[in-house]
Amino acid sequence: MKRKLGISLYPDHSNPETDRKYLQLAQKYGFSRIFMSMLEVTDGKEAVAAKFKELIFFAKELGYETILDVAPNIFDELGISYDDMGFFKELGADGIRLDVGFDGNKEAMLTFNPEEVAIELNMSNDVAYLDNILTYEANQPFLYGCHNFYPQEGTALPYDFFEKCSLRFKRQGIRTAAFVTSQVGTIGPWDINDGLPTLEVHRHLAPATAAKHLFATGLIDDVIIGNAYASEAELAAMGSVNRYQTQFAIEFVSDISEVERQIVLRAQHFRRGDITDQVIRSTQVRKDYKNENNPAHDNEIEFQPGDVVVGNDAFGKYKNELQIVLTPHRDSRKNKVGTIAQEELILLPFIKPWSKFRFEVAK
The missing domain is CATH 2.40.100.10 (Cyclophilin-like)
Structure with missing residues (x-):
């Protein structure tokens, strides 16, 4: 499976023009995936759709794949349903990340949505969640996995637990992702931002070094910078990382x-x-x-x-x-x-x- 580099955007905490410049800069260094947060939207369906659609289609022209992070309250806020992915397709999203889970059967059914919007699962739990979904014959090419990030110092995953969680997905051939953190970025989803890594050992590491580590494990396909905005030096260094062997x-x-x-x-x-x-x-x-x-x-x-x-x-x-x-x-x-x-x-x-x-x- 080919490996990707990604960045994160928080449209409800940032400026659209700055976001577009960041997208162009990251694309220059080989980044091709976006984690985009929709957890904080409060502007109403039409305003939200206009803001996200413009940014996502701009990214799409640059070759990015965009996964939207969503939660149940967003569906209520926007008056949309999990049973209809048309809204996300209209925005240009390639997938949605489920912030919470259902019963397994529901997730499996979602992977067959006619809009072919991918369904991304939370990987940061060492439980048989994925196995349950797969027993309901999910449409596996449209099923992704992505770890959480952890804004509070001292709360990210220890390596042994990360490995157990990741192996559950990797053994099934599911595309996997995890987060590293910029050492200069200040934007995230919440008011606490001590960095946004998946692994605690990465919190104070340069994102390029953390990316090398995640790729070296053989457990992670896509490495995403969790906070915005990474510096050009960080993007350049991470872009030069050999994704397929340790250098x-x-x-x-x-x-x-x-x-x-x-x-x-x-x-x-x-x-x-x-x-x-x-x-x-x-x-x-x-x-x-x-x-x-x-x-x-x-x-x-x-x-x-x-x-x-x-x-x-x-x-x-x-x-x-x-x-x-x-x-x-x-x-x-x-x-x-x-x-x-x-x-x-x-x-x-x-x-x-x-x-x-x-x-x-x-x-």
Whole structure:
């Protein structure tokens, strides 16, 4: 399943012109999905329809898919029914996110709406909600899953719970989404906004790093910035994230050789299938660079987790093998060539046997 990047918009708390500029800026960096909140509308059906329709169709021209976040009170407020998706189709929405659930049969029936508006479910509960819906033979291509975000510091999901919830959807082949947070955005749905992440560990992380983590889990297809507005630097960094394999940011040591630099940056690395706890081994490079000399440097220290090392000339057949250190150790036959950025150490547990990975120079 192809992976997407998304942004969030809150039309009842923002300016339409600023929203349009934000859409254009994010589209420039590869964003193609919108989470748009309808939880706070109070202006009446005609005014709401005009405001949202104009913005959604502007986004549609830029190639965005828009999912509207709705709640039961919105249907009462606007005088519409869950049994008729015509209103949302008229607005140009590609889907609606159900803020609350029904009995399973209702959700399954909604996925067969003739307007083909997708139905997105809340993923942040470790219960058999999805299984129940699927037993009623839901129209699965029109069924999505998306985690919640959590505006209050300390209230977002811990990783192990997030994993359990996500696996329920991923095992069924459902498209999944989760939120990361801009470190400068101030707009969300409520008056409390300590950031809008799904995972608490992401609350104070750059959105690009958090996105790398979510993609590395293999559990999330679409990563959405929960608050508005992210800075251009944040959008650019997140837009450059490799969505399909982990790409570590590395800070090189000053004495790295050109051969070592090529080994790190040019190779398609993968972890050996017969793994060890001490290091992640990328062994193909030692074959590709077997004829290249590699004098010793930065080799008389204790290597720490996240250090990247390359075998030097004293390492025999293992010369020019690249390793990522997982546990501290000493070995003078290895040169330290760099260190993975501290905030990206959370990615290391997701480099499994045969996992592919690459490196980029830390910015």
